Amino acid sequence: QLKRKNLRQLISTHLPGSVKEILAEFGAVADQLGMQAYLVGGFVRDLLLRQQNLDVDIVVEGDGIAFAEAFAKTTTCRVRTHEKFGTAVIVFPDGFKIDIASARLEYYDKPAALPQVEHASIRHDLYRRDFTINTLTISLNPDHFGQMLDFFGGQRDLKDKAIRVLHNLSFIEDPTRLFRAVRFEQRLGFKIGKQTERLMRSAVQLRSVKQISGLRILHELKQILDESRVVAALGRLDQFDLLTFIDAKLHFDQSTASLFVAAERASSWFDLLYTGEAYRRWLLYLFCLFDNLSNKGAAKVSRWLGMSPADHTLVLEQLPKAKMLLKRLRHRSSKLPHPQNSEIYFWFDGLAIEIILYLMACSDQENLRRWLSLYTTELRKEKIILNGDDLITLGFKPGRSFQEIFIALLKARLNQEIQTRDDEIGFVKANFQV
């Protein structure tokens, strides 16, 4: 039964002015074209939960592309269209984007065919969606601006904090929803409903995940690994046996969970350094997830997941290197507590920041953590002052010896033997012959 409620007030208090203006304009344009326009999906869900979400998704009953183009005439923006899907993206000058989709229900198109079905097209569009909490819509046409339509019990489930599918075949039709269910459950602090849980287990038993590509699983996995309750989410994936579809040996046991917690600590530590460097948290966690796979096993999974060539190289080359290093340094730390800075530098030089953080997470010894920290906060930023031209001015001939001189200079600088430009010149003169 269709439930209505007006959210004008909530929109007015919770959305930024610029977004409100755009929404009102959408309604006006829809009216002019004789269409109905609706806000749908995560945006509506999060508005009701009073959570920030500026991913605006609009569905119009009618031709979404014509709608986007008519809207574009009213303000400065670009429109990208996908004719095949009847979708468009409106891109504003500041980069803000809004997705427009068309709800077209071909055989309901003639109103006479099914006059009793109110909002047939939008209802049909929403029925294809994953969970009830994602099926709430808000009308944008001026006459009923702000009116929420709830066809499938989305409000009840928001209130019950329940993740529920709309029908029994949902997970069979789209097995990526198995992962999405876990992601939403953990992100929102909800609980997957009993019947929905049964449907998940039976979809797992039918091995439906096997129908989806590694790349799509990677897409889901990335999003889960980027959530803040990542440990709980992975635990849930394991409970539903979803990790075994990635690799039979993949499990989220106590030791993987501890490694995740340590990775969480390493990533907060890095965030607090405010280096402004971008790194991918999901990749750090993926390395942790691979922890009980062999090097070969990890490479196989990475290939199957369709990771980008650069990320695949990290799994293929840097991850094994990091693991070897870890073994070596664990052994070494008791024997040689005070390595030189230059030695520390060359242990870690060239490793991606995600690998450094992975090493940090794996470091169960104080010394190891200190070295990694010293490398990350100071050593890796050290640069020598002299360049090739300076060496030529000093009388050196360009060639391979330059590299040797640069490395010697860097080592001396790392070990705090030299500081100024003059120190460097003196160092070169004292140690190398023209």
Ligand code: CTP
């Ligand atoms: N959707 C779906 N099945 C999928 C993926 C998406 O039914 N496998 C639907 C969902 O109902 C969702 C909408 O498409 O509301 C948009 O998808 P997406 O942007 O992934 O979802 P959001 O709910 O916006 O999630 P997020 O907050 O993570 O962006």
